[in-house]
Amino acid sequence: MRPPLKILAIPGSLRARSLNRAALVAMHALAPDNLSLEIYPLDDVPLYNGDLDHDGGPAPVRAFKEAIAAADGLLIATPEYNYGVPGVLKNALDWASRPAYRSPLAHKPVALLGAAASVVGSARAQGQLKQVLLGMLSEVFPYPEVVIGGAHQRFDGDLRLTDEATREHLGTMLRAYGEWLARRV
């Protein structure tokens, strides 16, 4: 049997009580046998500065890029800020996108989901993120948008996912992502 495929799961929020990170924690427990998830927080990634973008960039950036390179696929959980991708996430992806078209993000499979307060639950941010990723030559998992709308009502005070329909939805998406990845390697 093949070892599990390595999935780097990236929450696009730094908040201690981030619902996007909570969704990825829930997915960690839902992962099928052929996937292993590692959650990678973006806390240490500095703001992009082209003057520092040489020799792989500052140490936290190098670590982030190495983690992407070592992964078989990414799983990004993005919040939606003012109908768009939060700066924290875009900033980290900008670092990782260098050198252009030869970065660890080029040809890297990426699956998206998002938790947000509104009923459209990050759909607008995900649309933008897809476009951004295509600019980096990443290969976005073709799947209907996985949105967790009204997200505050779907997790309890301990940030455990309590909504059964959401749990099922996330599990189905992960299995489909695992099958899609397995067909590619």
Ligand SMILES: Cc1cc2nc3c(=O)[nH]c(=O)nc-3n(C[C@H](O)[C@H](O)[C@H](O)COP(=O)(O)O)c2cc1C
């Ligand atoms: C600056 C800002 C802008 C926001 N804009 C939106 C928005 O456009 N759509 C939306 O659904 N929620 C919006 N929200 C609410 C977020 O969806 C909500 O705070 C969500 O829980 C953030 O994700 P997190 O829990 O992973 O940090 C916004 C929140 C902030 C702080």
